Amino acid sequence: MNPIAHSPHAHAPVSIGKVMGTVLIALTPATLFGFWLYGWPAINLWAVSLIAAIVGEAVVVNLQGRAVRPVLMDGSGVLTAWLLAVSLPPFAPWWIAALGSLFAVVIGKQVFGGLGQNVFNPAMAARVMLLISFPLEMTSWVAPAPLGSAHAPGWLDSLRITFMSQPLDGMASASLLGHVKTEFTRGVGLDQALAGYYAPLDALWGSRAGSMGETAALLLLLGGLYLIARRIITWHAPVAMLLGVAVPALIFNAINANHYAGPMYHLLSGGLILGAFFIVTDPVTSPNTALGQFIFGFGCGVMTWIIRTWGGYPEGVAFAVMLMNTLTPLIDQYVKPRIYGRDRKGVALSVNKGS
Amino acid sequence: MKLFDLRGGVHPEGRKDLSAERHIRALPLPKKLFVPLQQHIGAPATPVVKVGDHVLKGQLLAAAQGTVSSSVHAPTSGVIVAMGDFPAPHPSGLPVPTITLESDGEDKWIATESVDDPFALSPENIAARVAVAGIVGLGGATFPAALKLNLSRSSGVQTLIMNGGECEPYLTCDDRIMRERAGQIVEGIRLIAIAVAAKEVLVGIEDNKPEAIAAMQAAAEGSAVKVVTMPSMYPMGSEKQIIQVLTGKEIPAGGRPADIGVLVHNVATAFAVQQAIRYGRPLISRIVTVSGGAIKTACNVEALVGTPVQELIDFADGYVQPAARLVLGGPMMGQQFTNTEVPVVKGTSGVLALTAKEIGQAEASPCIRCSTCVRACPVGLLPLEMASRIRVSDLAGAVAFGLKDCIACGSCSYVCPAHIPLVHYFNYAKGDLAGQERAKLKQEATKKLADARNERIARIERERAEAAAKRKAAREAKERAAKEAAAKVEVV
Numbered sequence: 001m002n003p004i005a006h007s008p009h010a011h012a013p014v015s016i017g018k019v020m021g022t023v024l025i026a027l028t029p030a031t032l033f034g035f036w037l038y039g040w041p042a043i044n045l046w047a048v049s050l051i052a053a054i055v056g057e058a059v060v061v062n063l064q065g066r067a068v069r070p071v072l073m074d075g076s077g078v079l080t081a082w083l084l085a086v087s088l089p090p091f092a093p094w095w096i097a098a099l100g101s102l103f104a105v106v107i108g109k110q111v112f113g114g115l116g117q118n119v120f121n122p123a124m125a126a127r128v129m130l131l132i133s134f135p136l137e138m139t140s141w142v143a144p145a146p147l148g149s150a151h152a153p154g155w156l157d158s159l160r161i162t163f164m165s166q167p168l169d170g171m172a173s174a175s176l177l178g179h180v181k182t183e184f185t186r187g188v189g190l191d192q193a194l195a196g197y198y199a200p201l202d203a204l205w206g207s208r209a210g211s212m213g214e215t216a217a218l219l220l221l222l223g224g225l226y227l228i229a230r231r232i233i234t235w236h237a238p239v240a241m242l243l244g245v246a247v248p249a250l251i252f253n254a255i256n257a258n259h260y261a262g263p264m265y266h267l268l269s270g271g272l273i274l275g276a277f278f279i280v281t282d283p284v285t286s287p288n289t290a291l292g293q294f295i296f297g298f299g300c301g302v303m304t305w306i307i308r309t310w311g312g313y314p315e316g317v318a319f320a321v322m323l324m325n326t327l328t329p330l331i332d333q334y335v336k337p338r339i340y341g342r343d344r345k346g347v348a349l350s351v352n353k354g355s
Numbered sequence: 356m357k358l359f360d361l362r363g364g365v366h367p368e369g370r371k372d373l374s375a376e377r378h379i380r381a382l383p384l385p386k387k388l389f390v391p392l393q394q395h396i397g398a399p400a401t402p403v404v405k406v407g408d409h410v411l412k413g414q415l416l417a418a419a420q421g422t423v424s425s426s427v428h429a430p431t432s433g434v435i436v437a438m439g440d441f442p443a444p445h446p447s448g449l450p451v452p453t454i455t456l457e458s459d460g461e462d463k464w465i466a467t468e469s470v471d472d473p474f475a476l477s478p479e480n481i482a483a484r485v486a487v488a489g490i491v492g493l494g495g496a497t498f499p500a501a502l503k504l505n506l507s508r509s510s511g512v513q514t515l516i517m518n519g520g521e522c523e524p525y526l527t528c529d530d531r532i533m534r535e536r537a538g539q540i541v542e543g544i545r546l547i548a549i550a551v552a553a554k555e556v557l558v559g560i561e562d563n564k565p566e567a568i569a570a571m572q573a574a575a576e577g578s579a580v581k582v583v584t585m586p587s588m589y590p591m592g593s594e595k596q597i598i599q600v601l602t603g604k605e606i607p608a609g610g611r612p613a614d615i616g617v618l619v620h621n622v623a624t625a626f627a628v629q630q631a632i633r634y635g636r637p638l639i640s641r642i643v644t645v646s647g648g649a650i651k652t653a654c655n656v657e658a659l660v661g662t663p664v665q666e667l668i669d670f671a672d673g674y675v676q677p678a679a680r681l682v683l684g685g686p687m688m689g690q691q692f693t694n695t696e697v698p699v700v701k702g703t704s705g706v707l708a709l710t711a712k713e714i715g716q717a718e719a720s721p722c723i724r725c726s727t728c729v730r731a732c733p734v735g736l737l738p739l740e741m742a743s744r745i746r747v748s749d750l751a752g753a754v755a756f757g758l759k760d761c762i763a764c765g766s767c768s769y770v771c772p773a774h775i776p777l778v779h780y781f782n783y784a785k786g787d788l789a790g791q792e793r794a795k796l797k798q799e800a801t802k803k804l805a806d807a808r809n810e811r812i813a814r815i816e817r818e819r820a821e822a823a824a825k826r827k828a829a830r831e832a833k834e835r836a837a838k839e840a841a842a843k844v845e846v847v
Contacts, residue, residue: 005680283723283726339608
């Protein structure tokens with residue numbers, strides 16, 4: 001017989017491990033597509049990320065004198081590393097992935113006190129760190145070269161790319177957002193910059209230059225809808241983030257179409273869909289209430305659009321998320337549910353008999 | 356009828372199928388019955404019998420004492436063999452004052468007073484008869500029913516709500532009593548309505564009990580009693596939730612249903628009321644669901660108050676596998692017990708023997724702030740924020756987040772993926788808070804006493820000084836007079 005326990009004497013069949021596992025399942029289609037699209041180097045990078053995170057977390061938790069097994073088994077470290085991996089350029093060198101993963105789980109998470117304590121989304125914090133520290137490695141994109149296609153790097157080539165930082169000739173390419181940004185600085189208008197470079201269908205499906213798991217908008221959307229259906233996340237933050245990008249894009253595009261890209265271009269570019277369904281829904285660093293999550297998501301969207309449009313970087317999701325992370329406690333302080341029997345200010349409702 | 360929206364709530368696996376089709380059966384007469392003096396909220400009843408007395412079924416054993424209390428009657432005829440401490444049906448199992456009755460096997464009733472036309476009784480008379488019968492709320496809160504009737508009548512009730520929600524998993528005792536004794540229940544409801552002069556009478560039943568709804572509807576046909584189907588959701592059986600879904604009204608924080616003109620009673624209580632008014636029978640038995648994955652034959656039994664729980668388990672053919680946990684009541688708010696010799700009391704709705712799989716308990720892991728608990732809370736609280744305050748002993752912070760509004764329904768604990776025992780935190784903090792408030796009151800009382808003492812001392816000293824001054828003045832006046840007299844003499 002168990003010792004005396006408090007009610008409830010029943011529990012929903014859920015656990016943190018199951019939650020994390022479900023998110024990993026949702027990420028899998030887009031990840032597999034990324035593997036296929038960019039070949040063996042992408043797979044190497046993904047593997048390095050995961051291994052670095054697991055080993056790094058085990059060492060740090062052990063140093064703290066805590067039990068390692070439960071920490072590794074909750075799956076949060078693997079999820080963080082996976083999210084970071086899919087946001088990296090597929091041909092980045094191994095140490096980018098390793099450094100990023102270690103930064104994410106050690107500095108981004110364990111230094112704050114471990115799971116549930118961190119202020120910033122660890123994957124995004126790592127990505128921002130890498131982007132600022134290693135701008136060259138973090139913005140060297142390649143054109144898609146699907147596994148089995150003529151110019152896809154073989155397995156041995158892939159080892160050379162990932163582990164010896166040997167670039168492959170003739171494959172360098174710019175991401176769509178980067179290309180447009182560059183063209184802008186050269187004074188080229190949007191219509192010319194996009195001509196022959198942007199096909200909405202490609203963007204939707206994902207066969208374009210970009211991070212290994214960010215390009216397949218459709219598959220990411222599918223994963224996101226799966227998470228909503230499984231009640232792991234709610235629609236509030238994702239929809240709000242998409243709106244936060246689409247609304248200003250629509251308005252400014254209507255004002256000057258040659259200078260401000262339209263909503264579809266923004267929605268299907270960069271890491272927006274990944275961010276909307278897998279990053280801003282991070283429970284730890286987002287607000288508690290549905291309204292709070294909506295505000296948070298919308299803020300992430302608007303910030304993303306602002307950075308992309310006027311900022312120094314072509315992509316803004318990671319920066320936007322980190323900026324909004326700092327506002328999460330503030331949002332939580334002001335956005336609270338109304339308590340039963342009280343008004344919004346917490347004052348008891350007045351007695352009102354009869355109906 | 357239009358229903359109003361509720362927020363939060365959870366949908367635990369019902370498991371009602373285990374016992375829902377089991378007809379209510381009477382238990383064989385137990386050899387010994389253990390009747391605690393306190394089976395209600397309030398002061399324990401005072402015994403009016405002594406060891407060695409022979410009592411008849413329904414005879415008063417202990418009388419209500421004080422303003423909030425309820426009487427206790429003999430569940431069968433027999434001899435009082437002991438009066439003293441006996442383990443209570445409580446997680447602690449600590450002994451409480453209990454009357455032990457050895458049955459004589461005759462189950463002979465005391466002379467009872469039947470009423471031919473109970474509807475002719477006055478509201479006061481109905482409440483008085485309910486009080487005499489020792490009826491308490493059978494939904495679990497065990498508040499003395501007569502007191503609730505009197506309070507409601509004096510504060511004016513618009514709507515009488517009969518709670519047939521039974522939202523706790525496993526429990527089917529209310530379902531069965533509504534199916535099998537709908538006529539008596541409706542009569543009881545109408546009597547309660549008279550007692551409180553209610554203008555509207557609603558019976559709320561969850562939609563997972565279609566047979567009970569049909570039976571109650573048929574019984575209520577032609578009366579003012581309206582049977583309403585409600586969605587199945589936990590905690591629908593909670594007073595606040597059932598009022599909200601049926602009337603759209605909220606009880607102001609810190610208030611009672613009467614403040615908004617509503618009275619809520621359980622359907623099983625209505626049956627007890629009917630029995631008491633029409634036949635003069637006190638509350639000496641109740642329907643109990645015996646269920647759980649570890650029980651061989653789940654069932655619904657009519658058990659005499661004081662029956663050892665073990666006899667109910669035996670009646671259900673014992674266990675199919677060792678129980679991981681024994682629970683009195685439902686799994687969401689019930690209490691664990693370890694001693695199966697403890698008695699069934701007026702508030703016992705279920706005896707559950709749960710398997711480890713049913714409990715689904717795991718080690719707690721860190722909170723990931725997923726806010727599942729926020730979505731589940733029917734009151735609109737932020738359980739994760741309250742828990743994080745309590746963890747660092749910041750009780751004031753937890754109160755600011757609404758700790759005192761928590762109804763301890765357990766929805767947050769149920770859904771938490773980190774398996775954090777949230778309600779446990781809140782109950783602990785509430786206890787701590789009550790302790791602090793008591794200490795504060797005590798401190799204030801001590802301060803008042805000390806102030807009074809200081810004032811008394813000061814007053815005595817002042818009076819003493821004044822008296823001394825008076826004496827001095829008198830002496831001086833005397834001396835002055837003497838001197839003046841002497842001077843006069845000299846002048847003369």
